[in-house]
Amino acid sequence: MVSIFRNVGLDNTATSTQTSTIDEPTVAAAGRQIFVTGNWFASRSGDSGASWTLVDPFTTLPSAAGGFCCDQVALYDPGRKIWIWILQYSASGGGNVFRVAVAKNSNGPWAWWDFAPTGLDTHWTDMWFDYPDAALSSNNLYVTFNSFNAAGNWLRAFAFKFPLAQLAAQGNLGFQWWTTTANGSLRLTHGATTDMFFGSHNAGTTLTVYRWPDGGGNLTSFAVTTAAWTAGPYNAAGPNGNNWLQRADSRITGAWVIGRRAGFMWMASPRAGRPRPYVKVAIVDTQTHAIVEQPDVWSNVGTWGYPAAAPNGDKVGVSLFYGTSSKHPSHVVGSRKNNLWDAQISATSTDGPPTGTWGDYLSIRPHPSRAGSWAASGYTLQGGANRANIEPRYVHFGP
């Protein structure tokens, strides 16, 4: 049974009701400090979640491009003891920026760098970044984005590599970047050390795994073929008939690496042996390039969705949603023990999203202050179906 040490809903004071049914919460934690981001708020606690203070992403830092937009990611690097806050800004004049902000305390002060498509290639004037992911290796912060034009067409995906030592020094920042039109929604593995791995689907059941050496050099990649799965339709109607997977697709949302094994998770639709939408899992040997396990997270009665994953020691922890025809979407934390997925609900929604808007991502990190434990972010609807009824959640748990 999963052990939950701390399970805290962020109230209206914590978020100033700047919440959305597509809340996309992420969390960073160290000691008694916690930093949670989501649409469209950030909040910090200095007492393990007993009290919270809004850190307004619209006003805490100066505006950029068309103003603060939406997507954020929070991380803590225990090696350099720095807090990392990634913010996406709205497009203006065809382009936007994303910001990498760093602080030695979750209360700031923050130092930051902005990145625009035209800063990479002056021809990319009709391009804006969207859908960030971020993860740490031994010595670098990796960030990925999709990019779109003003018409909303997908253009290309990006991966960035920022030296953690330079981020911590808050001086001049050199970085590396790479882009592709062959893959999108690149999902970085948590737990990386000397190589960062990230994954993305190709046609059919082909999965491409990229390796970016932490010490330098170019990327390499290899392809693996998973067992059969299908991408939609996703139907997860709750008690009121609202389908909280209406917005779902099959992009990889959870990834981790333990030793030479990298795992990838995404949402798949029902098929033979899988009566409900479920989380497809593929674990790849990064040396032999073989798929070694496919321990799907599935149920005969419930639907699983929007998985996030992170390792801690030799175990992988997950943060995701679960619901049934009689249970509104619930936030769940869990881990894999003895080849079985063990999970526990942290909170159950009182309502379902009336317009089917839910997701798009959650987060989970190893908690640096308690060996073998994780800090996870989630959310539910409490007391209504309005965006202001969204209650983001911080959960500290162990296997």
Next chain:
Amino acid sequence: MPDEQVTQGSAGPAKRKPKRGRGPNAAAEQLTVLPDLDERERNISPRRKAMGPQQPPQAGPAALANAQTPAPDVPATDPK
């Protein structure tokens, strides 16, 4: 697959918010007009933006006929 070349970039020095009351630049902090979040929520599409060029397997007779059950195949414990 061949190596994929990376590109070097420089972001320059970090920016910092000017401290209040420390000279003329302190008054130059940009004011932010907060957006109408209810309107933003109403304008959210029920569909996600494209995830990339991928063409994942679509549900259909052919895909389902090829479905295999990988071993071990144990369902997750439904959470309490």
